[in-house]
Amino acid sequence: MSISSRLSVGIHILALIEINKDGVSSSQFLAGSVNANPAMIRKIMGMLKKAGLIEVHPGIAGAKLAKELSDITMLDVYKAVNVVQDNELFSLHENPNPECPVGRNIQNAIEPFFSAAQLAMEKVLENVKLENVVRDILNKENII
Amino acid sequence: MSISSRLSVGIHILALIEINKDGVSSSQFLAGSVNANPAMIRKIMGMLKKAGLIEVHPGIAGAKLAKELSDITMLDVYKAVNVVQDNELFSLHENPNPECPVGRNIQNAIEPFFSAAQLAMEKVLENVKLENVVRDILNKENII
DNA sequence: ATTACATGTAATCGATTTGATTACAAGTTG
DNA sequence: CAACTTGTAATCAAATCGATTACATGTAAT
Numbered sequence: 001m002s003i004s005s006r007l008s009v010g011i012h013i014l015a016l017i018e019i020n021k022d023g024v025s026s027s028q029f030l031a032g033s034v035n036a037n038p039a040m041i042r043k044i045m046g047m048l049k050k051a052g053l054i055e056v057h058p059g060i061a062g063a064k065l066a067k068e069l070s071d072i073t074m075l076d077v078y079k080a081v082n083v084v085q086d087n088e089l090f091s092l093h094e095n096p097n098p099e100c101p102v103g104r105n106i107q108n109a110i111e112p113f114f115s116a117a118q119l120a121m122e123k124v125l126e127n128v129k130l131e132n133v134v135r136d137i138l139n140k141e142n143i144i
Numbered sequence: 145m146s147i148s149s150r151l152s153v154g155i156h157i158l159a160l161i162e163i164n165k166d167g168v169s170s171s172q173f174l175a176g177s178v179n180a181n182p183a184m185i186r187k188i189m190g191m192l193k194k195a196g197l198i199e200v201h202p203g204i205a206g207a208k209l210a211k212e213l214s215d216i217t218m219l220d221v222y223k224a225v226n227v228v229q230d231n232e233l234f235s236l237h238e239n240p241n242p243e244c245p246v247g248r249n250i251q252n253a254i255e256p257f258f259s260a261a262q263l264a265m266e267k268v269l270e271n272v273k274l275e276n277v278v279r280d281i282l283n284k285e286n287i288i
Numbered sequence: 289a290t291t292a293c294a295t296g297t298a299a300t301c302g303a304t305t306t307g308a309t310t311a312c313a314a315g316t317t318g
Numbered sequence: 319c320a321a322c323t324t325g326t327a328a329t330c331a332a333a334t335c336g337a338t339t340a341c342a343t344g345t346a347a348t
Binding site: 001002005009012074088090092096100105106117120123133137 | 145146147148149151152153155156159160163176177178179180218227228232233234235236237238239240241244245246247249250251252253254257258260261262264265266267268269272277280281284285287
C-alpha cells in the first residue's frame with residue numbers, strides 16, 4: 001500500500017510553476033518535467049485549481065499560482081489531490097461479529113488511535129510550506 | 145487509498161486471544177469473531193507468529209500470546225502484518241526529467257518530509273499498547 | 289471564420305493489491 | 319486410522335493506479 005504519487009506530482013507541478021514563473025507552464029511543459037502524460041497532468045491541475053492553489057483557463061496556455069508558495073502547505077496539496085480521505089488512512093475490517101464481546105467493540109476501540117495516527121502524519125505535512133521545497137531545489141542547483 | 149485491514153484484523157486477533165485466554169483460539173474460532181475466512185486468519189496468524197507475537201503449532205488447535213499485551217504495541221502489529229514498508233507510505237513519481245532543475249531535485253527535496261510524516265504516524269501507533277485496546281473493550285462491556 | 293493550439297474530461301487498458309475462497313499437504317490427538 | 323488442526327498455494331472478483339487515446343470546448347492569430 002502506498003499513497004498515490006498524485007501528491008508528489010502535485011508538489012512538482014506547483015514548484016515548477018513557481019520556478020518557471022516568467023515562462024508559460026502548459027500541461028505539456030509540466031508533463032515533460034514530471035515525465036508523465038499531459039492528460040494526467042491536466043487532471044491534477046484541475047484538482048489544484050478546484051482547491052484554489054492555481055489559476056488555469058480553458059484554451060489559454062499556462063498555469064499560475066493562485067497563492068504565494070509561503071501560503072501553501074504540503075497538506076493543502078494532499079487535500080487537493082484527494083489521496084486520502086478524512087479518517088480513512090487505515091481500513092477497519094467490516095462486520096465483525098456483534099455476538100462476540102470483542103467483535104462488537106473492536107472498531108470503536110481502535111478507531112480513535114487510527115484517527116490520531118493519521119492526524120499526526122497530516123500535521124507534519126501541514127508544517128511544510130512549498131516555499132521550503134522550492135528553496136531546497138534552488139539550493140541544490142546553487143542558484144541560491 | 146487505505147492501509148489494509150490486516151492491521152485491524154491483527155489487533156482483533158490478539159485482543160481476542162487475550163480475552164479468550166482460558167479457551168482455545170483456533171483459526172476457526174477467531175474467524176467467527178472477525179467475520180472472515182479461516183484461511184485468511186491463518187495467514188495473518190502466520191505473520192504474527194513470525195513476528196514473535198503469538199505461539200501457534202501445526203496440528204495443535206489454538207494460539208497463545210507470546211508476550212504480555214503490555215509489551216505489544218500497535219506498531220508491532222503494523223510491522224508484523226506488512227501493511228506499509230519503511231519509507232514507502234508515500235509514492236514518489238518515477239523518472240522525473242533529469243534535464244529539468246525541478247525534475248532532477250524534486251525527489252530529494254520531498255522525500256525527507258514524506259519520511260518524517262510517516263514516522264510521526266508510526267510513532268503514534270508505537271505509543272498504543274494492545275493492553276489499552278483490551279481495557280477499552282472490557283470497559284465497554286462493563287467487565288472492568 | 290478558419291487554423292492552430294490550449295484546457296477539460298470521459299473512456300479504456302494493463303498492472304497491482306485486497307479480501308474471499310477452495311484445496312490440499314502436513315502435523316497432532318485419541 | 320479418523321477427525322481435527324495449522325500452513326500454504328492457487329484462484330477469483332473488485333478496486334485502484336497510472337498511462338493513454340480521444341474528443342469537446344475555449345482562445346487567439348492570421
